[in-house]
Amino acid sequence: MPKRSNMGPPWWHGRFQGRGYRITVPREAILDVLNRTSKHLSAEDIYLEVHKIYPHIGLTTIYRTLELLVHIGLVFKFDFGDGRARFELSEGPKGIRHHHHLVCTNCGRVIDYTDFIDDEIELLGRTEKGLSKKFNFKITNHLIQFYGLCDGCRDKK
Amino acid sequence: MPKRSNMGPPWWHGRFQGRGYRITVPREAILDVLNRTSKHLSAEDIYLEVHKIYPHIGLTTIYRTLELLVHIGLVFKFDFGDGRARFELSEGPKGIRHHHHLVCTNCGRVIDYTDFIDDEIELLGRTEKGLSKKFNFKITNHLIQFYGLCDGCRDKK
DNA sequence: AATATTAATGAAAACCATTTTCAATAAACT
């Protein structure tokens, strides 16, 4: 089902060329699954989805591909505390969409939010600068997650 | 070696009483190890340390006790991305010392920092309020970590 | 102080997400 609305190679092809990485069917299938969801899928989730169309693709390949995609920066890997890694495309055709997460500790639901991001970015910039100076630490990344009870869970407790 | 400078029950005893939890030798030993380090120990780290004094205490008990301590809020459990959970006392005799982490992605070193915490707390408060309202999400906790290269690793790359 | 109750423990086995191995396959280059 990997059908794109307009012709031309998908926007991510450039990330593979020139680095010795090959564009393969499994890789396209995995990127396609990630590209078409807004959920935070586990390796097995992705495997099951890919399996519907390419039953011969194995779970091992899913893991290996995800590792590669994280390595080249196309995918983010998260740990929301349920014992399995979760993956999310780091950018879309329209560029990076920076956001943080709200994690429900009761049902595991994960909510993306971009509100307040500007204030956060502002603070993060200051903090990163200060920490870099104080600890001589070169910051490349940050992780911000809020935990609590989601809309559906807060009453039932 | 669990020797306290002055008499009286340790400050954490109150957390066990009244809840049906018993104060046992393994639990005291584990709390003692956590209380005397500023590092972020894994279950095995704690096991090895406890083992020096109580060789009969098993790794299973370490895991079970840590789970309990996290449950009653005496200990924080972290994932710094190296495949094993890390534990840290949530408070000391002098109260809670809120801090966040700087994680070196090269050597795994973890640095606690409390600088800029005030600004962060301020922002977090606003953000939590906004998010709570927008998503009807009851926030109980947050996780903030910065990743990058520490003093010893940034040059060698 | 002795006894009863039941939470806690330890050893071994099970669990399970992820990684490794290795022979077979298929992209990309000539």
Add this chain to the structure above:
DNA sequence: AGTTTATTGAAAATGGTTTTCATTAATATT
């Protein structure tokens, strides 16, 4: 079309964590 070598799939291994279950010991009761 043929060659090179990155990639793949199946099976086995790995390793941190959890479960099982018989035994032990902390606390309550007498």
